[in-house]
Amino acid sequence: MPTTVLVAGFRGSMGQKATAMIKRDPELELAAVYSPHLETTDPAAYDLPATTQVFNQLSAMDTPAQVWVDFSTPAGAFENAQFALEHGMTPIIGTSGLSDDQVAQLTKLAKEQHQAGLLVPNFGLSAVLLMQFAKQAAQYFPDAEIIEMHHADKKDSPSGTAVNTAKMIAAGRKQAPETVENPVETIPGARGANYEDVPIHAVRLPGYVAHEQVLFGGPGEALTIRQDSFDRESFMHGLNIAIKQVNRLKGFAVGLENVL
CATH class of the missing domain: 3.40.50.720 (NAD(P)-binding Rossmann-like Domain)
Known part of the structure; x- marks a missing residue:
């Protein structure tokens, strides 16, 4: 049946x-x-x-x-x-x-x-893998930021995928990220939303569907993980x-x- x-x-x-x-x-x-x-x-x-x-x-x-x-x-x-x-x-x-x-x-x-x-924050298999890879990378690169990009009709921000990615990064860390003392935002919100010490930047533009980048930074090197959903x-x-x-x-x- x-x-x-x-x-x-x-x-x-x-x-x-x-x-x-x-x-x-x-x-x-x-x-x-x-x-x-x-x-x-x-x-x-x-x-x-x-x-x-x-x-x-x-x-x-x-x-x-x-x-x-x-x-x-x-x-x-x-x-x-x-x-x-x-x-x-x-x-x-x-x-x-x-x-x-x-x-x-x-x-x-x-x-x-x-x-x-x-x-389910994201049904895309590429997004599921991105979150898993991000959790693994956070063991070695605790300093991370997320840029999520979605279509202009998406009302909520940040996306559920981005929030879940931030949770997994926080769970994967073995040490705390570096913090900037007394940061100055000349325009409020310039550094994005902060979730579990992971800044999240939300983009809403026509032409996009669902996309996410996770940027990791370490001494003298950087790692970027990205996934793109071009069609629902x-x-x-x-x-x-x-x-x-x-x-x-x-x-x-x-x-x-x-x-x-």
Whole structure:
């Protein structure tokens, strides 16, 4: 039997790619879609199979979906994930912007519900490898900065990928980075956001999709690790793996590497 999937935020760029991928895969079934801003719940209006349920209210939802894929908004993703866990669905959250406290709450709820769940900062396999390589490099180069570049429509910054990369750099360090005493920013924010002593610089420009550079500096040398996602289709391989493997998890996890 195919795995049944609900996609929240199905009309966005990532949501459209996700629904197309699910419809192509005979091992998956697009059981339902959800967006709170729909005027009609007729699947034909969205070029969806007649068997796909369409919802615009959580309170009206009654679906056989086993996995909840979320590409909605930072404001809605947390509530959606709570609903999924409380109603027997396994959430896979591709929306960035959740706080550490919200992740902790979802982790606690998943444990209480004996459910699995996954927050994925980036579904691109190249991005997963970048984060792993950055963690290894931080053992030898504790001084690092991140430049993340995304399309102009991305609302939140820094990206979830950049924040997760900073966490992994901090976890990989064996010594503290050098600090500049009494730094002066002639324009506030010039040194970027600081997360775990890793400056993060966010770029939002048309023409970009999702890109990240991690710059490491040491005495007389430097190392740069970079990944580029030129098309959102590149994220679908990782999403497909996550949907099929997520229930092997015990509890709630962060990062695609947990199901690879």
